[in-house]
Amino acid sequence: MATPSKLRQCPECGSDNVKYLEKEDKLYCNDCGEIFAALTPKKEKKFEKVSRS
Numbered sequence: 371m372a373t374p375s376k377l378r379q380c381p382e383c384g385s386d387n388v389k390y391l392e393k394e395d396k397l398y399c400n401d402c403g404e405i406f407a408a409l410t411p412k413k414e415k416k417f418e419k420v421s422r423s
């Protein structure tokens with residue numbers, strides 16, 4: 371399982387007071403209230419495909 375533990379930081383304000391919303395696969399920042407995509411799945415998938423083929 372790819373747990374985005376690395377990404378438990380708000381890209382907006384840099385706070386690590388961030389909650390991972392599993393249902394939505396997103397991050398919620400408790401400090402600034404922003405919601406962010408946890409990962410960039412397209413890029414990851416692309417990268418996987420490239421390295422496999």
Ligand SMILES: [Zn+2]
Binds near residue numbers: 383399401403404
């Ligand atoms: Zn924030």
